[in-house]
Amino acid sequence: MAKYFYARLFREHPGVRSLFPDDMADQRDRLFGALTAAVAHVDDADVLVPFLRGLGADHRRFGAVAAHYPAVGQGLVATIRFFSGDAWSAEVEAAWKAAYDVIAGVMVEAARQAEAAGEPAVWDAKVPRRERPAPTVATFTLQVEPDYPFRAGQYLSLTLHEAEVRNVWRDRLGSGQGARRGLRAALPRPARHTTARGARQRRRLRRGGRRAVAAPLPAP
Template identity: 50%
Template sequence: MDIQRMRDSFEVVGANGDEVPLFFYSHLFLNYPETRSLFPVSMMTQRDRLFAALGHIVTNVDNVDVLVPFLQDLGRDHRKFGTLAGHYPAVGASLLATLEHFAGDAWTPELAADWAEAYGVIASVMTEAAGQSDDPAWWDARVVSHERRTLDIAVVRLEPRERLDFVPGQAVAVESELRPRLWRYYAVANAPREDNVLELHVQAHDGGPVSSALVRHLAVGDAVRLGPPQGGLVLDTTSDRDLLLVASGTGVAPLKAILEQVTQDDVARRVDFYVEARTAADLYDLESLQALARAHPWVTVVPVVSDEDDYPGEKGRVSDVVVRDGPWGSRDVFVCGAPLMVDETVKELIKAGVPEHRIRAERFAPSRPGPSAEGSLTS
């Protein structure tokens, strides 16, 4: 298998933009109509997911430690769509037809063989992981509380019917009858609890059909379905280093879960949690974080407001405030939230002497399809 040849061809195909997934799904549905029921009625937010996942696979095709867990997670996760082993050949055939159509003169028998072999491996790893999973394909849950904290952010608490085990920092996919067959990931904002309740922080975005529905129309008692937990923004349990947590927007959620986890551990460590928002009103979960700080004197919560000149506390960019309050070179660092904030904060912390390997970061983008390496091979 010529990896570079595959990467070059994928770049050529990807240059055609939205035409590529449109061709793929048209080919799939016309030639394999039995697959149509796996997908939502509207494909507007669906078309980029296949090639987002393929892009991640092609990038990491020679990195087994990254690629295999990613494919295993995809395989287990795809059970919630109703994906069966028999669907994979259809997807593979449409994928090869799409690559051939857009690769033009670059498509050769050798390249076709490379892609066929690669897809065979992908499908094998995914189906094997799906078959070995003892977890449900999804968890039925009900809404036990729904609080509108701002115009566009709601804190939603869900109670799964069966026990749903997860690691603080992970996310779960949510589907509601408000938007059938549209699944979106939301980070769980609490550590596992005896009552099995999960707290999600949902922000509505323009053009985000699921998030808008969950914020504006979901109600107590409503039924939802939850997919298997995913994501790697989790605490290194072999480390006892102090923590620096930096969040903006609903990036607060997974870091709050990690903070709750630390408060339950026997390991004594200091935690400094910086939260950035445009205005004081946007600090939607500050009261809850401050309650944790009051209960645990080794926790400090620092709100930072960027766009409100008369705010009485810290003002400006959170990256500037964090670096000023350092040094943080001895800490494990977690950064989560808006992509610009995450990138700036990581860059400035590295410049300030924090070892890059101690920084875990996740960028939250509107209607993201997955918790880390976004995408889906079928749905």
């Protein structure tokens, strides 16, 4: 379903393609993760609204703006219609459109408020220390610029790839006492990153390097 959605979105709205990474595997997982979380809490506004607000503010790091949301909504409804078959009806379509309008409205407003409050879309971080406790795992320490709102046990979302590779982020479980003392996280070596390019990307996350870090994410 996610492949169909993105293929249709990029075909009908090619201008949004630059917001996404070249390798869409992780992005497709993110889409289903977000949809699953939203559906699971659809009747619990106390959980759903903060979740959507976090997504809205966080999507600023990808360059998403309010004008992009209608295209995504059209593509999402068209995808659900395609896979629903005979179960689809005008009433179902109206319900999905109304639900998406609410979701998009919350996310857009959260992004607007974050901008108005001066909240960064990303923070700058340097890597003062990197270790390799096992052949397939590296641990690293990040020193993030002041006021990074991290709490131990949250996930860090940071860039790992070359600067010219657009919007490639990885989530890592962080630990530590706060930005001043440094945040520690592990970097497993994915099987698909066994190419020379993958090795080069891993080497770039070395001591003295710099990374962009998004707002911390709560543990699932």
